[in-house]
Amino acid sequence: MQALSEIVHLSPSACHRRIQRLEKAGVIRDYVALTNARRLGRSTTVFVEISLSGQADELLDRFEKEVALIPDVLECHLMTGRYDYLLKVVAKDTEDFARIHRQSLARLPGVAQLQSSFALKTVFKTTAIPVD
Amino acid sequence: MQALSEIVHLSPSACHRRIQRLEKAGVIRDYVALTNARRLGRSTTVFVEISLSGQADELLDRFEKEVALIPDVLECHLMTGRYDYLLKVVAKDTEDFARIHRQSLARLPGVAQLQSSFALKTVFKTTAIPVD
DNA sequence: TAGTTAAACGCAATATTTTTGCGTTATACG
DNA sequence: CGTATAACGCAAAAATATTGCGTTTAACTA
Numbered sequence: 001m002q003a004l005s006e007i008v009h010l011s012p013s014a015c016h017r018r019i020q021r022l023e024k025a026g027v028i029r030d031y032v033a034l035t036n037a038r039r040l041g042r043s044t045t046v047f048v049e050i051s052l053s054g055q056a057d058e059l060l061d062r063f064e065k066e067v068a069l070i071p072d073v074l075e076c077h078l079m080t081g082r083y084d085y086l087l088k089v090v091a092k093d094t095e096d097f098a099r100i101h102r103q104s105l106a107r108l109p110g111v112a113q114l115q116s117s118f119a120l121k122t123v124f125k126t127t128a129i130p131v132d
Numbered sequence: 133m134q135a136l137s138e139i140v141h142l143s144p145s146a147c148h149r150r151i152q153r154l155e156k157a158g159v160i161r162d163y164v165a166l167t168n169a170r171r172l173g174r175s176t177t178v179f180v181e182i183s184l185s186g187q188a189d190e191l192l193d194r195f196e197k198e199v200a201l202i203p204d205v206l207e208c209h210l211m212t213g214r215y216d217y218l219l220k221v222v223a224k225d226t227e228d229f230a231r232i233h234r235q236s237l238a239r240l241p242g243v244a245q246l247q248s249s250f251a252l253k254t255v256f257k258t259t260a261i262p263v264d
Numbered sequence: 265t266a267g268t269t270a271a272a273c274g275c276a277a278t279a280t281t282t283t284t285g286c287g288t289t290a291t292a293c294g
Numbered sequence: 295c296g297t298a299t300a301a302c303g304c305a306a307a308a309a310t311a312t313t314g315c316g317t318t319t320a321a322c323t324a
Contacts, residue, residue, distance in 0.1 A: 011274050027171045034161045064255045071262045077251035119209035123196045130203045143303050
């Protein structure tokens, strides 16, 4: 609050009340510590395109419920276009990804095709969503 | 520290020292507030595959430097395979993305091709990297 | 334009939390 | 088995967040 108050030229108490309002309004979802993936031994980022065997509502629900249980999967998006889901996965290395691929991803319900693309390097990454 | 200490069954001071160690070691990069993209008016997530006109080092550097300046781009990965870079972009809506596409992405140095894939829905999203 | 109302502000007191010093305990290594 | 190093908990001190309250600002109405 003090650091923030100096940045925005407001008193700490005013900042505090504004922040509380944002929390109550659900604009601020959570407070977290961002970690260095490499130093945690997760140097490999892979984007996985997944096609399902069908589009039945029940199938999508089952898939979404199951994929959420895999801790290696950081993001899951339902997509338009060539495939159904895009996953962002973090692995220790390529061999570790092979394990994730076989033991977790390929076994997800309804999966017809998996297309994996490896990141050679993450140029940058932020959680800061523009406000304007 | 107090909340954490209860979770891990340690005293607050012990937690504090461990956290400090993680900070110094660079395992913890930063502390941030995670925001609700929808409530900030950024409901649209788009993944953009970019192919450059060449692979010269100098071209890649220029591209990476420029793309980092676009606040709508939250992530940029150098990729193997069919294209060179994968971007994660957040837009207000599809029309807003059209603007970003024309005014920012298409004008990046060295861009040969842009292939955009829209997320219909973000099933889930986390910053929690597995520690095992 | 002046009056009224609601929202936001700063200050200062209070409450809570973090941070540090220190003696003790546990763990690892020779 | 002894010694050395690292980690622990407790309690005091320092820093920070939180709340109450009176004042100011801004917006809306007559």
